[in-house]
Amino acid sequence: MxxxxxxxxxxxxxxxxxxxxxxxxxxxxxxxxxxxxxxxxxxxxxxxxxxxxxxxxxxxxxxxxxxxxxxxxxxxxxxxxxxxxxxxxxxxxxxxxxxxxxxxxxxxxxxxxxxxxxxxxxxxxxxxxxxxxxxxxxxxxxxxxxxxxxxxxxxxxxxxxxxxxxxxxxxxxxxxxxxxxxxxxxxxxxxxxxxxxxxxxxxxxxxxEVNAVPPPVSVAAAGPLRVELRLGNGQCHSKGCVEEEAAYSSFYTAADYPITKVLREPLYVEVNILERSDPNLILNLEHCWATSAPNPRSLPQWDLLVDGCPYHDDRYLTTVVPVDGSSGLSYPTHYKRFIVKMFTFVDQNTYSTKQDAVFLHCATAVCYPSSTNSCEQPCHRQRRAAAAIRRVSSSRMAVVSSGEVMLTEQRISAPFKSER
CATH class of the missing domain: 2.60.40.3210 (Zona pellucida, ZP-N domain)
Structure with a gap:
């Protein structure tokens, strides 16, 4: 990078x-x-x-x-x-x-x-x-x-x-x-x-001057596999509370979007399968990325997860949060969680800001474990093994997107007093 x-x-x-x-x-x-x-x-x-x-x-x-x-x-x-x-x-x-x-x-x-x-x-x-x-x-x-x-x-x-x-x-x-x-x-x-x-x-x-923000967009996308991407907003209120765990105790609703964050503030992202109760299903994140427009194919883009693993050319690596039986979820394998530090896009040629809106997208896949495929994300595997997993799961892939996340106005405070 x-x-x-x-x-x-x-x-x-x-x-x-x-x-x-x-x-x-x-x-x-x-x-x-x-x-x-x-x-x-x-x-x-x-x-x-x-x-x-x-x-x-x-x-x-x-x-x-x-x-x-x-x-x-x-x-x-x-x-x-x-x-x-x-x-x-x-x-x-x-x-x-x-x-x-x-x-x-x-x-x-x-x-x-x-x-x-x-x-x-x-x-x-x-x-x-x-x-x-x-x-x-x-x-x-x-x-x-x-x-x-x-x-x-x-x-x-x-x-x-x-x-x-x-x-x-x-x-x-x-x-x-x-x-x-x-x-x-x-x-x-x-x-x-x-x-x-x-x-x-x-x-x-x-x-x-503060620019008005547009209305929110849908936070879920339909497909062969129904999945949902949402942002956690839980906070610690007791001594000994673990922030990463508390963040996923509650989530922003559609009425909350666009959500306003400051640079480097963590975004607690959760992706989960909807309307399924098969405990053998395992949700994998093939690719997660961000855009400055609602269309997941729009440019510019910034990778967050590649083959389910943090994008290695980001100085602030995305953090993958393990989800297991201790989470209290009925089907923990139906969930994936990760943490992104807030950023804003800049122009590829002039390096000036393009806009302050960020949309998150994930290409998801359901996987059935077998004797030859554990469905483990390939963070430490060879590229050939990662490609094989993509071929197995691509037939059940869906793309899910977040609502709009806005970079907050910078707190440049110079309150002046007038006495006339």
């Missing part, structure tokens, strides 16, 4: 507010001798609703706290410049913070925890990279800090009525896995478009 780095992302438009009374500095943790940033910060951020998931941007460990504002800043002043206050110190939260100074400087602080999964802060950059002054002025394990003039680093200038508007943007890079029929990524990514508007006084809002 080839690995590439490229840029794509969720767009966030940020317009900041001027306030000549605000004062601010940043300082890297454990480095109190660094020179602070300019003291005048013309900014009053606009407050937007927080993400749906519970997330406290101010839960930053002491060793990762970066000073935001002067040492004598008050809690109210700290809040007004979109930072966190713990009673003693004003510091940057786990978010993307954009600020503007009176002397014409952008300051952008990107937190590792601003998205799920976490951003590689060392991969964050402005699109203008030829100028050394456009690189981060500070990078820690948890934050990347940029400071540059509003007239530099590819900033565009335009006038908006009584405002002078400076606009720039930055992105994070991500790793792409390239397969024979499609490409995917499991890395978080974002693209941040930000502006500074200058006038005697200015107040503007932050805008985020």
């Amino acid at each position: 080839e690995l590439f780095k490229n840029l794509f992302g969720v767009m966030v438009v940020v317009v900041l507010i001027c306030d000549v009374t605000a004062q601010h500095h940043w300082m890297l943790p454990q480095q109190q001798n660094q020179s602070p940033l300019p003291s005048q910060w013309p900014q009053q951020p606009f407050k937007v609703p927080p993400p749906a998931a519970l997330f406290d941007k101010c839960q930053v460990t002491q060793e990762n706290k970066i000073q935001c504002g002067t040492e004598d800043i008050t809690a109210k002043q700290c809040e007004n410049i979109n930072c966190c206050f713990d009673g003693q110190q004003c510091y940057y939260g786990k978010a993307v913070t954009v600020q503007c100074t009176r002397d014409g400087q952008f300051v952008v602080v990107v937190a590792r925890d601003a998205t799920l999964p976490h951003i590689d802060v060392e991969s964050v950059s402005l699109l203008e990279t030829n100028d050394p002054s456009c690189t981060p002025v500070g990078v820690t394990s948890a934050f990347a800090i940029f400071q540059f003039p509003v007239t530099a680093c590819g900033t565009t200038l335009k006038e908006d009525e009584s405002y002078v508007v400076y606009e720039n943007h930055m992105s994070s890079s991500y790793e792409v896995g390239i397969g024979p029929r499609g490409s995917i990524t499991r890395d978080s990514h974002f693209e941040l478009l930000f502006q500074c508007k200058y006038s005697d006084s200015a107040v503007e809002a932050l805008v985020m």
Whole structure:
């Protein structure tokens, strides 16, 4: 599997507010001798609703706290410049913070925890990279800090009525896995478009757009063999609970689709035979794959299981979950389970995102064990033996597909407060 780095992302438009009374500095943790940033910060951020998931941007460990504002800043002043206050110190939260100074400087602080999964802060950059002054002025394990003039680093200038508007943007890079029929990524990514508007006084809002998702599709397909593919949604609620076992205790229904997941979040997949009570039947998964459209033959595709075994060219190998008598199922051989880490498709040529929808498909086969065929999946057998099993079972094959699984909007939180 080839690995590439490229840029794509969720767009966030940020317009900041001027306030000549605000004062601010940043300082890297454990480095109190660094020179602070300019003291005048013309900014009053606009407050937007927080993400749906519970997330406290101010839960930053002491060793990762970066000073935001002067040492004598008050809690109210700290809040007004979109930072966190713990009673003693004003510091940057786990978010993307954009600020503007009176002397014409952008300051952008990107937190590792601003998205799920976490951003590689060392991969964050402005699109203008030829100028050394456009690189981060500070990078820690948890934050990347940029400071540059509003007239530099590819900033565009335009006038908006009584405002002078400076606009720039930055992105994070991500790793792409390239397969024979499609490409995917499991890395978080974002693209941040930000502006500074200058006038005697200015107040503007932050805008985020979230696209609506289409209705769900059928979760079962008819054929000579009736099978069902469904996703487990059980959770651990007691001490000592095993997550992999609890996940299959309950399942999403048709009304739940499309299901929203974040990158690398596990998808607990179960395929089972319907309306059969013969204990000798053994369900095998010939091939499982993912597409970005409901049609299982559509492209791009990404293999999950090949001959019932994890696709070896995926860095995040699919996990096959054993199903035996301890599962509590009446016919455990009628079931197959596996776990996939959530991903999104990218364009095979440009490595930009195609869309955030993922559909799972499995080609299934029923097998009758005999003295010459144990129906064991061929993970450790030779290719010739695997081909033989395919010939035996292909006459009873069916394809089953999942409903739509959506990549959730990235949690790039920059809630701003406005005081008019």
